Amino acid sequence: DADVTQTPRNRITKTGKRIMLECSQTKGHDRMYWYRQDPGLGLRLIYYSFDVKDINKGEISDGYSVSRQAQAKFSLSLESAIPNQTALYFCATSDWGAGGRDNEQFFGPGTRLTVL
Amino acid sequence: LAKTTQPISMDSYEGQEVNITCSHNNIATNDYITWYQQFPSQGPRFIIQGYKTKVTNEVASLFIPADRKSSTLSLPRVSLSDTAVYYCLVGDSKDSSYKLIFGSGTRLLVRP
Numbered sequence: 001d002a003d004v005t006q007t008p009r010n011r012i013t014k015t016g017k018r019i020m021l022e023c024s025q026t027k028g029h030d031r032m033y034w035y036r037q038d039p040g041l042g043l044r045l046i047y048y049s050f051d052v053k054d055i056n057k058g059e060i061s062d063g064y065s066v067s068r069q070a071q072a073k074f075s076l077s078l079e080s081a082i083p084n085q086t087a088l089y090f091c092a093t094s095d096w097g098a099g100g101r102d103n104e105q106f107f108g109p110g111t112r113l114t115v116l
Numbered sequence: 117l118a119k120t121t122q123p124i125s126m127d128s129y130e131g132q133e134v135n136i137t138c139s140h141n142n143i144a145t146n147d148y149i150t151w152y153q154q155f156p157s158q159g160p161r162f163i164i165q166g167y168k169t170k171v172t173n174e175v176a177s178l179f180i181p182a183d184r185k186s187s188t189l190s191l192p193r194v195s196l197s198d199t200a201v202y203y204c205l206v207g208d209s210k211d212s213s214y215k216l217i218f219g220s221g222t223r224l225l226v227r228p
Contacts, residue, residue, distance in 0.1 A: 004159075033215075042203060042218030043160065050212075058215070090159045096212055103209045105216060107159020 003027045004108035006091050012114045013081050021076045021111050023091030031094045032074040033105065034058075034066060036087040043090060049074055081115040088112050120204045125223040134191045136222050138204030141185050146208040149180060149187045154201045154221070163202075164189070165209065191224075199226045 004025045013019050023032065030051045035043040035058075045058030047066040055068055063085060067075045078085055089112075092105040121139040128134045140149070148167050152160035164171055166178040166187070177190040191198055201221040207214055 035218075040220070042220050043216075044218070045215060048215060088157070092159065096214075103214045104162045104165075105160075107161070110157060110159055112157075 004091060004093055004106055006089075006108040006111050008111060009109065010112045012116065014116050015080075015082055017081050017115075019078045019081055019113070021078075021089055021091075021113070023074045023076070023108055025072050025091075025093045025106075025108075027093055027095070027106060028071075029093040029095045029106075030071065031096065031103075032068065033092040033094070034064075034074065034076045035090045035092065036060070036085075037090065037110075038087050046076065078113075078115075081113075083115045086113060086115045120206055120219055122202075122204050122219065122222045124220065125225070127225050127227065128194055129227050130195055131193050134194050134198070134224060134226075136189045136191075136202055136204075136224070137186055138189070139186045140204070140206045143184050143206050144208065146210065147184075147206050148209045149178065149184075150205045150207075150209060151176070151178065151189050152203045152205065152216075152218075154203065156200075160203060160218075194224075194226045196226050196228065198224065200224060 007022045033048045034046040037043045049055045049068045065077045088110050090110050091108040094105045150165040151163040153163050154160040164176045164178045171178045179188045201223050203221040
């Protein structure tokens, strides 16, 4: 969905490096999420934020941190990257209580991260 | 959130109707059933959501029996572009704290 953008789209880094993945959205949604997907598997929730001052850990938050700089921006950081963090990372947004399909999530195009 | 069970993969041919069944024996009273579609190297996309009986939109139908312990996503007359992974998710999407919990999904391959 073009309303949710992620940068970079691809990144190769080395073990021990700090890396930041960025997500921006123009949908005006309060809620933002970070997922990772490993080959052949479903998405797993890393962190989520229901508004700028509300950040929560998901299923697999160890080794990751996030920053919600504004309603439209949600960044994911790997403090010291390791090879098993090689995966496809997706950002998503959702709205709630505004009518229509509550909590439908809109995903960005993904960031393919390789840690050597 | 209720766990779901789906077939790992399915094959079909262009023009056929495809039915993907999802089991969710422990579904709670307030849970809705939601299906997402994911193409390779793209994020999932919402397809359809329902609570009971039948829901139909422009791309799919969702059939939910009275006991709600299973549901069936029906894709009419599939085309090659319907080749994707389909995820069944169960949870109270009306709850402000609702989060998506993905399983492995069903890989649908549509052949010419």
